[in-house]
Amino acid sequence: xxxxxxxxxxxxxxxxDLRCLPASTSSFSTSLRSSxxxxxxxxxxxxxPRSLQHTSRREVSFNVQDHEDFTERxxxxxxxxxxxxxxxxxxxxxxLGPRLEKAVAKQKGKVAMAKVDIDDHTDLAIEYGVSxxxxxxxxxxxxxxxxxxxxxxxxxxxxFVSKLVGQ
Numbered sequence: 001x002x003x004x005x006x007x008x009x010x011x012x013x014x015x016x017d018l019r020c021l022p023a024s025t026s027s028f029s030t031s032l033r034s035s036x037x038x039x040x041x042x043x044x045x046x047x048x049p050r051s052l053q054h055t056s057r058r059e060v061s062f063n064v065q066d067h068e069d070f071t072e073r074x075x076x077x078x079x080x081x082x083x084x085x086x087x088x089x090x091x092x093x094x095x096l097g098p099r100l101e102k103a104v105a106k107q108k109g110k111v112a113m114a115k116v117d118i119d120d121h122t123d124l125a126i127e128y129g130v131s132x133x134x135x136x137x138x139x140x141x142x143x144x145x146x147x148x149x150x151x152x153x154x155x156x157x158x159x160f161v162s163k164l165v166g167q
Contacts, residue, residue: 061084086133106161
C-alpha cells in the first residue's frame with residue numbers, strides 16, 4: 001500500500017515537472033536535455049494551481065489531534081468553539097458534520113469548529129459526558145454554554161451557532 005502511494009506521488013510530480021518544461025524545444029527528449037534546471041521529483045518548490053492558491057482565510061473546522069491540542073485550540077480559544085463529537089461509523093454524524101460546517105462558515109470567522117472522533121479520543125468524550133453521537137457542545141472561554149444530541153435542521157443549527165456568537 002505504501003509502495004503504491006509512493007509510486008503515485010512520484011508519477012504525479014513527474015507529470016507536473018513535464019508541464020513546467022520550456023515550450024520552445026521541439027521534442028520531449030531535447031527539452032529534457034536542454035533544461036537548465038535539474039529535474040528533481042522531491043523539490044519543495046511547487047506552486048499550486050490558481051484555483052488552489054493559499055488564502056489567509058481562517059479554517060472553518062479542524063480535527064482535534066490529542067488532549068493537549070484540545071486544550072490549546074478549544075479551551076484556550078479566543079473565539080467561541082462548536083465541538084462536534086462524532087464517529088466514522090455513525091450515519092447521522094456524516095449528515096450533521098457538513099451542515100454544521102456550513103452554519104459555522106456563515107459566521108465568517110466569528111466561531112470555530114472542532115471535530116472530535118470519539119473512537120480516537122474516548123477520554124474527551126467521557127470528560128464531556130458524551131453518551132451518544134452526534135453530540136455538539138458550544139463552548140466559550142473554556143465554559144460549556146449549550147449542547148444538543150442528534151440531528152437538527154439547518155434553521156435550528158443557524159440559531160444554535162448564532163446564539164453562541166451572541167447575535
